[in-house]
Amino acid sequence: MNYIEAFKTAFFNTLNWTWDSIVFNVPWYTNYFWGLIVISLVVWGLEIVFPWRKNQSIFRKDFWLDAFYMFFNFFIFAIVISGVYKALEVLFLQLGITAKSLAVIDIATFPMLIQLLVFFVLQDFVQWFTHVLLHRFNILWKFHKVHHSVKEMGFAAHLRYHWMENIFYKPLKVLAVMLLGGFEPEQAFIVHFIAITIGHLNHANVKLTYGPLKYVFNNPVMHLYHHAYSLPKGRNYGVNFGISLSLWDYIFKTNFVPEKSGTIELGYSDDFKMPKSFLKQMFYGFKKED
Numbered sequence: 304m305n306y307i308e309a310f311k312t313a314f315f316n317t318l319n320w321t322w323d324s325i326v327f328n329v330p331w332y333t334n335y336f337w338g339l340i341v342i343s344l345v346v347w348g349l350e351i352v353f354p355w356r357k358n359q360s361i362f363r364k365d366f367w368l369d370a371f372y373m374f375f376n377f378f379i380f381a382i383v384i385s386g387v388y389k390a391l392e393v394l395f396l397q398l399g400i401t402a403k404s405l406a407v408i409d410i411a412t413f414p415m416l417i418q419l420l421v422f423f424v425l426q427d428f429v430q431w432f433t434h435v436l437l438h439r440f441n442i443l444w445k446f447h448k449v450h451h452s453v454k455e456m457g458f459a460a461h462l463r464y465h466w467m468e469n470i471f472y473k474p475l476k477v478l479a480v481m482l483l484g485g486f487e488p489e490q491a492f493i494v495h496f497i498a499i500t501i502g503h504l505n506h507a508n509v510k511l512t513y514g515p516l517k518y519v520f521n522n523p524v525m526h527l528y529h530h531a532y533s534l535p536k537g538r539n540y541g542v543n544f545g546i547s548l549s550l551w552d553y554i555f556k557t558n559f560v561p562e563k564s565g566t567i568e569l570g571y572s573d574d575f576k577m578p579k580s581f582l583k584q585m586f587y588g589f590k591k592e593d
Contacts, residue, residue: 306390313389317382333492339377339499343370346458346503355510355523355565359455363508368581369459375581380466388473407482418488424548426494429479431544431551433472438541443471445588451530452577454569456523458503465588501547510565518553521545524563525552532568535559 323329324336331337351361410418437447446465453460480487488494504511505526512524521543529543542559545552552558578584 306393309389309393310386312386314382314386317385321378321382335492335495336378338496339373342496342500342503343373343458346500346507346509349504350457350508353509355508356456359457359508363455363457365453365455365463366457366459369453369457369463371581372463373459373461376462376464376466376469380469384469384473409486410483410488411486415488415490418486419490419494422483422488422491423494423497425479425483426476427498427547428551429475430472430546431548433475434544434546435540435557437468437471438544446471448571448574448577449584449587451569451571452574453530454574456506456508456527456530456569458507461499461502461506466585467588498547508565510563512563517549519548519550521547521549524565525549525558525560527565527567527569528559528561530569532570532572532574535561 320329321336324334327334327337408421410421413421437443446467449465450460450463450468453463501521505521505523507523509523511522513520513522517525525543525545529541531542534541538557538559542557543549543552544557549558578587
């Protein structure tokens with residue numbers, strides 16, 4: 304298969320899969336399109352019934368922009384970029400690089416529950432590490448600013464991020480799978496829906512800490528401080544980088560939760576420069592900043 308054929312095949316396969324999902328022509332447990340909608344409605348319902356910041360509107364600032372980002376990043380952009388990834392896969396195969404080239408452990412023989420746990424933990428660590436890099440290096444931070452330009456937090460802010468972040472995250476997540484011998488558990492959809500739910504809750508206008516489990520799972524109180532306008536002394540690159548798990552922040556001492564009022568200002572020092580429209584934000588980060 305040449306690069307063009309690989310691109311076209313992957314592009315149309317992803318396009319058809321997305322459409323099949325919309326019209327309920329895939330198994331319910333792999334229907335990521337409607338799964339995202341159901342999870343979003345449930346978490347939004349929690350925001351409405353149990354609001355943490357009671358003066359925040361149900362349709363908060365940039366609600367519809369963030370809602371569009373959810374579908375753009377998860378489906379529209381996925382369709383566009385799928386062909387590129389497939390073409391790269393063909394290139395790697397021609398170079399003799401396979402899914403098992405970097406295998407450290409093969410989890411295929413593990414019990415399914417253990418497979419899912421290892422897959423979930425490794426993927427989450429890779430995302431935590433990538434997230435740290437997005438804050439540490441200015442060339443990456445310029446794109447990540449789109450996510451941090453949120454001024455009122457709500458569930459849909461979870462998937463408000465610049466499309467370039469997909470370019471950064473995807474290769475490292477693929478690397479994580481390669482470390483597992485190129486194996487992805489048959490029930491990986493469970494990990495997907497758990498991660499989406501936790502991510503939505505982390506950004507939701509609800510006050511949850513999970514008691515002692517706060518040292519394991521990320522939560523809305525902890526993640527709000529990741530978006531804080533004012534950072535603590537000596538933490539110039541940020542705090543609380545956890546995606547699904549807070550565990551990494553406590554291990555690497557990047558945790559910070561001084562109080563739980565939920566009333567802190569969000570953003571960053573020059574967030575007023577962020578364009579308001581989606582189209583302009585798509586190209587933000589490529590030009591030299593003033």
